[in-house]
Amino acid sequence: MKKIYVVIALSIASAAFSQAKPLEKVEPAFWWKGMRNPELQILVYGKDMAQNEIELSDGIHIKDVKKVENPNYVFITVNTNEITVPKFKINIKKGKKNISSYDYELKQRAAGSADRESFTSKDVMYLIMPDRFANGDEKNDSRPDLIEKNDRSLPNGRHGGDLRGIINNLDYIQNLGATSVWLTPVNEDNEKVYSYHGYAQTDLYKIDGRYGTNEDYRELSQKLNKRNMKLVMDYVTNHWGVSHWMIKDLPSKDWIHWFDEGKNGFYRSNYKTTTQFDTNASEIDKKYALDGWFDTTMPDINQKNPLVLKYLTQNAIWWIEYADLGGLRVDTYPYNDKEAMATWAKAITDEYPKFNIVGETWLYTAGQISAWQKNSKTGEAAGYNSNLPSVMDFMLFADMPKALKEKEGWDTGMVKLYNVFTSDFLYPDINNLLVFFENHDTERWNEIFNGDPKAYQMAMTMISTVRGIPQIYYGSEIGMRGDKNKGGDADIRRDFPGGWKSDTNNSFNPSSQTPEQKEFYQFTQKLLNWRKGKEVIHSGKTKNYAPQDGVFVYFRYDGKENVMVILNNNKKDQTLDLKRFAESLNGVKKGKDIISDKVLSMEKSLSVPAKTSMIIELQK
Numbered sequence: 171m172k173k174i175y176v177v178i179a180l181s182i183a184s185a186a187f188s189q190a191k192p193l194e195k196v197e198p199a200f201w202w203k204g205m206r207n208p209e210l211q212i213l214v215y216g217k218d219m220a221q222n223e224i225e226l227s228d229g230i231h232i233k234d235v236k237k238v239e240n241p242n243y244v245f246i247t248v249n250t251n252e253i254t255v256p257k258f259k260i261n262i263k264k265g266k267k268n269i270s271s272y273d274y275e276l277k278q279r280a281a282g283s284a285d286r287e288s289f290t291s292k293d294v295m296y297l298i299m300p301d302r303f304a305n306g307d308e309k310n311d312s313r314p315d316l317i318e319k320n321d322r323s324l325p326n327g328r329h330g331g332d333l334r335g336i337i338n339n340l341d342y343i344q345n346l347g348a349t350s351v352w353l354t355p356v357n358e359d360n361e362k363v364y365s366y367h368g369y370a371q372t373d374l375y376k377i378d379g380r381y382g383t384n385e386d387y388r389e390l391s392q393k394l395n396k397r398n399m400k401l402v403m404d405y406v407t408n409h410w411g412v413s414h415w416m417i418k419d420l421p422s423k424d425w426i427h428w429f430d431e432g433k434n435g436f437y438r439s440n441y442k443t444t445t446q447f448d449t450n451a452s453e454i455d456k457k458y459a460l461d462g463w464f465d466t467t468m469p470d471i472n473q474k475n476p477l478v479l480k481y482l483t484q485n486a487i488w489w490i491e492y493a494d495l496g497g498l499r500v501d502t503y504p505y506n507d508k509e510a511m512a513t514w515a516k517a518i519t520d521e522y523p524k525f526n527i528v529g530e531t532w533l534y535t536a537g538q539i540s541a542w543q544k545n546s547k548t549g550e551a552a553g554y555n556s557n558l559p560s561v562m563d564f565m566l567f568a569d570m571p572k573a574l575k576e577k578e579g580w581d582t583g584m585v586k587l588y589n590v591f592t593s594d595f596l597y598p599d600i601n602n603l604l605v606f607f608e609n610h611d612t613e614r615w616n617e618i619f620n621g622d623p624k625a626y627q628m629a630m631t632m633i634s635t636v637r638g639i640p641q642i643y644y645g646s647e648i649g650m651r652g653d654k655n656k657g658g659d660a661d662i663r664r665d666f667p668g669g670w671k672s673d674t675n676n677s678f679n680p681s682s683q684t685p686e687q688k689e690f691y692q693f694t695q696k697l698l699n700w701r702k703g704k705e706v707i708h709s710g711k712t713k714n715y716a717p718q719d720g721v722f723v724y725f726r727y728d729g730k731e732n733v734m735v736i737l738n739n740n741k742k743d744q745t746l747d748l749k750r751f752a753e754s755l756n757g758v759k760k761g762k763d764i765i766s767d768k769v770l771s772m773e774k775s776l777s778v779p780a781k782t783s784m785i786i787e788l789q790k
Contacts, residue, residue, distance in 0.1 A: 192262055192270040193215075194216040195214075196213065196260065196272050197215075198375065198488045201275075203256075204278070205521060210248050213244075219243060219244045221264075222264050224260065226248070226258055227258045230253055233247045239421070245477055258273075283522075287400075288496050291601040292349070293349040295351070295352050295642070296352070297642065297644060298351060298354070300333065300356055301328060301380075303335055303665075304332075304669030306333070307332055310382060313379045317361065317365075318366075320380070333377070334382060337390050339669075339678050346694060347701065347702065351401055356387060357378060358379070361467060370467055372413045374414075384492070388492060391493045394496075395494060399496075401496055401497075402498065403499070408501065409464050417469050421477070427472055429461075439459055444538055446508055460505060473506055474509075504531060512554070513557075526602070528561065528562060529560070529562065534568050539565060541556075542558055542561050543598055546598050560639070563638060569589070572586055573586040574619070584717035584722045584739050591712070592714075600637045602638070605636060605640055608646065609641070614654070615646060616646060616690075624781040627783050630697060631783035636724075642694070650664060706733055715750065715754075720738065723735065723751065743779050748773070757790055759790060760788075
């Protein structure tokens with residue numbers, strides 16, 4: 171989630187495109203043969219398009235034609251199974267005269283596309299804000315066709331990071347131990363200011379030119395795939411940018427949620443998405459939560475409109491197929507119409523049965539979060555199945571800093587972590603939760619704990635060894651900080667040192683890292699690379715032991731391996747009486763701490779240094 175702090179007037183007049191050509195746009199620009207759902211909706215746009223006839227070459231039958239309030243739009247539907255040619259023409263005719271045409275292509279799908287693998291609990295997801303990571307191509311920093319120009323001196327401005335910068339640093343990401351890469355949106359965001367975050371998109375089929383091209387995006391994905399890594403697209407269904415070409419010339423007023431009492435249709439969301447499953451919620455609260463706008467420059471999209479829903483569904487599938495994606499992360503998931511999103515998620519996972527989609531379920535109780543996961547009993551109790559494979563564990567995120575900062579008590583301190591996991595029974599797929607301690611919208615962990623590597627190591631240990639899919643935020647692995655309370659979003663999205671030629675410190679090169687950076691980096695690298703081959707962590711069972719004296723202990727086991735994880739948040743060294751863990755140790759004589767490589771006796775007691783985490787591979 172994010173905000174833009176300027177107000178840009180919304181125009182819905184069709185006159186905005188009064189100079190448009192007879193055929194201005196066709197979306198999607200091409201498609202593929204062999205999709206499991208052969209039905210394709212093609213948007214055809216141009217001046218007074220609805221007053222013309224649309225005819226397809228080669229005798230191809232148009233299954234359906236839909237016209238809307240705005241005469242500049244026509245939506246046609248074809249059955250691709252009935253089309254036997256690789257290319258055909260979309261002809262725009264006025265009477266008998268052909269006034270414009272478009273060559274439409276049905277490409278052949280790549281082998282195995284439908285059965286593509288996606289991110290799972292075997293992966294570690296590395297979150298990048300592209301504008302702030304690395305500038306690999308200075309020639310695209312500013313572009314004549316895009317409003318906001320590069321100015322690295324502005325905290326909220328465009329800094330020049332791009333796709334080429336990420337491609338150039340794939341060795342760094344892989345060597346760190348990450349196996350999938352989530353980029354905040356890179357589609358065109360052509361707003362006047364504060365456009366670098368990408369969440370106010372203005373063209374859903376085009377990569378922002380300041381990041382590169384569609385081909386660059388596909389190249390990044392392909393190069394990740396060659397490394398057995400995956401690219402995860404940040405997808406936004408809830409809102410578009412006010413400067414999106416379709417918002418400036420709305421197909422119909424109900425394409426977005428329009429409030430007559432608000433300026434330009436705007437009414438701010440109350441952000442109370444708990445109303446989605448609150449059986450006692452008032453309808454007015456629910457309406458303003460779901461239909462209200464995220465901000466003045468982010469018109470709220472109406473997924474209940476079948477044409478809108480089809481557009482969003484096809485666009486997501488187009489990117490998966492075109493860029494060979496390995497997953498989607500969906501922004502502001504509970505702000506959408508939940509029934510429409512269940513249809514959206516099912517359409518995508520029907521097309522790609524192994525494909526993973528994680529929703530940003532920013533709620534703070536397991537009951538609320540779990541209701542959004544596919545086949546959830548809590549969702550079922552409300553008569554709902556989201557069809558959404560994965561959700562984000564915001565309960566763990568919220569309680570982690572509290573657990574490490576609070577004084578130990580009956581319900582304070584490390585017991586908060588234990589309590590999070592006591593709700594695991596609510597999730598139908600417990601290994602398919604995204605676990606994290608920060609992201610691009612939150613305070614930097616290293617700021618909260620004043621750059622303390624011990625606090626970072628405990629947090630990294632936890633998300634890397636509990637059930638689920640760990641997600642780390644770029645730069646934390648070298649100790650990056652940022653104070654959101656003082657510097658706003660820009661401060662938690664600082665430039666990665668070494669991503670620009672003028673940077674004096676190149677942290678992409680481990681040999682150039684400062685001693686402080688090395689301490690963070692080396693711990694992270696060792697931990698994540700160890701995790702890669704550990705099925706016991708990816709899919710093993712968990713046994714928790716309630717915290718005592720600020721020490722939380724849990725085991726991961728699967729019948730083949732047994733791993734003991736210890737988090738000592740006490741300011742003093744602690745000695746654990748191992749008799750308490752007899753049911754999990756079960757005759758174990760020794761173990762190896764995977765960080766220090768020390769072999770430890772596990773027969774009677776174990777000394778754990780203050781403010782330290784340990785991951786012990788147990789050996790009989």
